[in-house]
Amino acid sequence: MNIMKKLLFIPALIFVIIFSSCSDDSETAPVDLVAELDADSEAALEANYEDVDLIAEAGLAFADESGRVERDTVLECAEITHDKENKTLTIDYGDGCEIRGGRVLKGKIIIEYNERKLVPGAFRIITLEDFFIDEVQVEGTRTLTNISESLDDNLTFNIVLEDGKLTFEDGSTATRDADHTKTWIRANNPLNDEFHVEGGASGSNREDIRYEVEILEKLVFKRSCRASRVFIPVSGIKQITFGDNVAVINFGDGDCDNEVTITINGETTTHTVEPRGKRN
Template structure:
């Protein structure tokens, strides 16, 4: 959509087989995925920086580069303040605060990190909810495993339309020597409402994979994996993100009819 994080250009496979409501549900799900994935990165890097005594991680894709990060060690609170607004490495405008409370360091098995938001916006879309990350790993290896939940998640657009989401996912972060080679593997389910007010749910059928190495090419959607979207009053739709290629393309399929969607990044003026 024009004021969302994505605009979609369809390569005509069977576009007439999908309604505006179904496409809107797919977009709501995609925007939620990316936005709260970015929130997870903010929380993860803030925790890493706290572990490194306030030294900013030397990583060009660090979402904290334009933020003021403060650490209240006595109360176990990290505040990430983007102020009146600054552009991150994805060229997205971030505003407001992300507040993280924690029980222990991010790498400690059983540690719980909880994120809340204070007038936080991504490209003029307000982000609300409670995002909780629990470390499920039984060691401190290069593969980190977390349960990540979202309660009362809500995105509100400038035209006051909004989408909601509650989610429960398991996330594996596959860490490489160079952080840009990291991968994020996602399983689980979510439910909520679209911008049009319809109830929907989503379930990951095959693990969804994000590759950070795709990001410099402005490919921010998953590179592989399959999920199903169940929209109130409609047949199930599957979303297939492909074979691992950084191509910003996914396939929607319903009743054996397929619709290829190419995600176009909106570029800021000036």
């Protein structure tokens, strides 16, 4: 399947910053949930790092075939250098080039590896050098390790992001360190594949507020939802802690939509996610 058709299946885990205060006017007044719903930062982080993973896999697949297969569209304007002896692959977009679909990529993705991805024990270490997706600079080291016990199991990967950082065109930044376990539930029809994610993360949002994330119930991503431009989980619950505040985010019951509910101090609000970090 073309990599552009695969992008963002394991997209965006949503970060919500909520400030709460009690009303001075009445003891019975509800908690004032001033929802600074910064879904932008967390969703953009997940989306961009997922893109990096899948570009890296496209490059490794092309190199593994020694160029005997057609380049994926995300690689068509890149220079690919493969050091087989040291098992290192460099995907270089130079000063910037536009791939099919209109996105502009710039800089380098460097991958160190040992085996093919599906082999238990296989790993990829992905580092980024002056790398941009459109106007967003993406930094950090991404390590993916196949921790499956056998090829017969649903494939399970440990994914660690260290020193993750996005720098947006307006100069704002979002940071992230994460340690997740991702299980690939394969269906007879690949369009019905699911990805189940567990684990946690920490970082800061574009307002420089620190947070920690814990997944309370596994997050479920459906590949089939991408056709509806839904890149977030369709079910699962995670908890966001920032300072003394705790917010619980529920992704729903499996429907393909961009709606989440956020509960803090017994009060629940609904938010529609923008998974690319755009600001109005």
